[in-house]
Amino acid sequence: MKGRGGKLILFLGWCVISLFTLFPIYWMFLISTKTRVELFSMPSFLPGKFHWDNYINVLTDSAFQGYMLNSVIVATSNALLVTVLALLATYALSRFKLAGKDNIFFWLITNRMAPAAVFLLPLFLLFTKVFVLGGISLFDTRTGLILLYCVFNLPFAIWLLQGIMDGIPVELDEAAMIDGASTFQVLTKIILPLAKPGLAVTAILTWVFAWNEYLFAATLTSVEARTITTGLAEFVTVTGTNWGELAAVAMLTLLPAVLFLGLVQRNIVAGLTFGAVKE
Amino acid sequence: MRSSTIGWLFLAPTLLILLVFGMLPFVYVLVIGFTDWNAFAAVATPHFNGVENYRRLVFDDQVLTALWLTLRFTIFAVVSELILGYFLAQLFMRDFPLKGLFRTLHTLPLMVAPIAVGATWRLLTVPGLGPLSYYLERWAGIEYRLNTYASQAFFTTVLMDLWHWTPLVTLTLLAGLSALPKDPFEQAQIDGANRFQIFWHITLPMLRPVILTTVFIRAMDALRTVDEVWMLTGGGPGAATRYIGLHIWRVVFPKTDYGYGAAMSLLTLYLTIVLCWLLYVALVARKRSGEDSR
Numbered sequence: 001m002k003g004r005g006g007k008l009i010l011f012l013g014w015c016v017i018s019l020f021t022l023f024p025i026y027w028m029f030l031i032s033t034k035t036r037v038e039l040f041s042m043p044s045f046l047p048g049k050f051h052w053d054n055y056i057n058v059l060t061d062s063a064f065q066g067y068m069l070n071s072v073i074v075a076t077s078n079a080l081l082v083t084v085l086a087l088l089a090t091y092a093l094s095r096f097k098l099a100g101k102d103n104i105f106f107w108l109i110t111n112r113m114a115p116a117a118v119f120l121l122p123l124f125l126l127f128t129k130v131f132v133l134g135g136i137s138l139f140d141t142r143t144g145l146i147l148l149y150c151v152f153n154l155p156f157a158i159w160l161l162q163g164i165m166d167g168i169p170v171e172l173d174e175a176a177m178i179d180g181a182s183t184f185q186v187l188t189k190i191i192l193p194l195a196k197p198g199l200a201v202t203a204i205l206t207w208v209f210a211w212n213e214y215l216f217a218a219t220l221t222s223v224e225a226r227t228i229t230t231g232l233a234e235f236v237t238v239t240g241t242n243w244g245e246l247a248a249v250a251m252l253t254l255l256p257a258v259l260f261l262g263l264v265q266r267n268i269v270a271g272l273t274f275g276a277v278k279e
Numbered sequence: 280m281r282s283s284t285i286g287w288l289f290l291a292p293t294l295l296i297l298l299v300f301g302m303l304p305f306v307y308v309l310v311i312g313f314t315d316w317n318a319f320a321a322v323a324t325p326h327f328n329g330v331e332n333y334r335r336l337v338f339d340d341q342v343l344t345a346l347w348l349t350l351r352f353t354i355f356a357v358v359s360e361l362i363l364g365y366f367l368a369q370l371f372m373r374d375f376p377l378k379g380l381f382r383t384l385h386t387l388p389l390m391v392a393p394i395a396v397g398a399t400w401r402l403l404t405v406p407g408l409g410p411l412s413y414y415l416e417r418w419a420g421i422e423y424r425l426n427t428y429a430s431q432a433f434f435t436t437v438l439m440d441l442w443h444w445t446p447l448v449t450l451t452l453l454a455g456l457s458a459l460p461k462d463p464f465e466q467a468q469i470d471g472a473n474r475f476q477i478f479w480h481i482t483l484p485m486l487r488p489v490i491l492t493t494v495f496i497r498a499m500d501a502l503r504t505v506d507e508v509w510m511l512t513g514g515g516p517g518a519a520t521r522y523i524g525l526h527i528w529r530v531v532f533p534k535t536d537y538g539y540g541a542a543m544s545l546l547t548l549y550l551t552i553v554l555c556w557l558l559y560v561a562l563v564a565r566k567r568s569g570e571d572s573r
Contacts, residue, residue, distance in 0.1 A: 096286025
């Protein structure tokens with residue numbers, strides 16, 4: 001497949017493949033812009049008249065507004081917390097002589113591999129019966145989710161930042177130390193500016209992972225701290241047949257993925273393979 | 280170098296959170312698995328009952344079925360993703376217009392929330408609404424009903440997994456292919472090897488570490504699939520797509536039979552680890568014996 005003809009065939013081939021990738025999402029978008037009456041006529045792949053009623057209904061629904069707000073708060077707090085903790089942890093692992101730090105690093109990373117379903121039961125019991133302080137438990141709180149999501153996001157963030165931290169020459173912080181800078185000053189004045197791009201990628205990807213999470217949120221919240229993913233699942237079981245609104249909520253759920261795609265696509269593969277595959 | 284106290288201080292919050300929310304649940308589930316804790320039992324205080332829960336598990340048909348279905352799902356999904364992903368990675372090895380854009384588009388499903396993936400596929404397959412059911416019935420005369428036919432539901436979950444995760448396989452294999460040296464391929468061509476010989480004797484052995492990693496990661500993810508399947512089929516029809524994660528979450532949980540649920544959770548974790556280990560040993564051992572025979 002050399003030359004122009006080959007390139008054209010490949011290009012057209014990828015157009016078809018991308019069509020397969022995009023079609024399910026495109027179809028969902030079409031459904032989300034149709035009225036109930038239009039839905040069950042013959043499937044049409046062309047956009048008709050756009051009705052935004054489904055989005056308006058969903059976005060003005062107070063329960064759904066709560067879900068959205070919870071998701072935004074949980075994902076943002078978790079991303080910030082994880083990024084700060086991972087920055088501190090990787091700085092410690094990279095710059096200090098700590099006993100058994102290779103083992104610690106390995107143990108940190110393995111936390112990500114645990115299948116969520118296996119830990120639902122112990123976590124549910126811990127959240128409702130053990131992590132209780134003065135009658136207030138972690139169950140159904142945003143704080144609970146923010147802390148719990150660290151279990152899968154921190155290992156990822158630490159793995160991602162470790163490479164970046166090791167890449168910053170130690171001579172830079174040693175020179176600053178000689179000039180009388182404290183550890184904190186080295187961290188904020190030297191490391192932080194140099195690690196900024198890496199920190200941004202970390203924050204975005206952890207945000208998306210937290211936003212996308214469903215199983216923990218569904219099990220460890222009931223009313224107050226429900227997130228958008230649990231709201232989406234409720235459509236199927238409770239409302240059943242309101243497909244237009246279901247599609248609208250699903251579109252809103254996958255929106256961040258689409259928005260951030262270009263920024264982090266190079267890192268997501270490495271992130272999903274625990275760094276085993278680098279590009 | 281520097282005072283290690285400060286280093287430990289920086290590491291402390293991370294270690295604390297992972298100990299409390301990562302390690303503690305693991306230890307806790309281990310302990311509960313040896314008790315008869317049941318929230319609705321007459322006596323609600325848990326008692327140690329040895330391996331009774333595990334004895335029950337071995338004879339629990341629902342669990343065995345769920346495990347078998349999960350394994351079947353994993354094998355079908357991972358094998359087809361490997362084949363399809365390898366083919367697509369080879370296509371990405373060549374130059375063509377807008378390659379970067381196609382690559383980005385190809386990554387999209389990886390970022391989508393699994394629960395939204397399930398919703399998407401449900402909208403494609405709902406009878407009377409989804410194009411899949413409509414056109415299969417109209418053009419191929421196939422009655423496509425996910426809530427009636429077990430095998431249709433099963434293969435649709437596999438297909439959904441393919442849509443969601445093939446991009447990951449494509450991109451890992453692409454990374455592996457890009458890193459291969461050019462010389463062996465040129466030499467083989469000079470020696471007159473055909474395409475299949477080059478693939479079988481050069482590409483495949485050299486790509487083995489990357490394939491191994493990919494299979495390992497995909498298998499671990501496929502074994503714990505819950506969200507998408509729950510959204511698409513709800514585990515049905517009957518229990519045809521009730522994979523083990525779904526079973527623990529939807530069947531064991533509502534029963535509040537905590538001791539038994541804990542034992543089942545641990546068994547699942549144990550089987551996942553053993554399976555991945557076997558996979559690893561099998562693939563590595565084959566490589567070793569191949570080297571010895573040379």
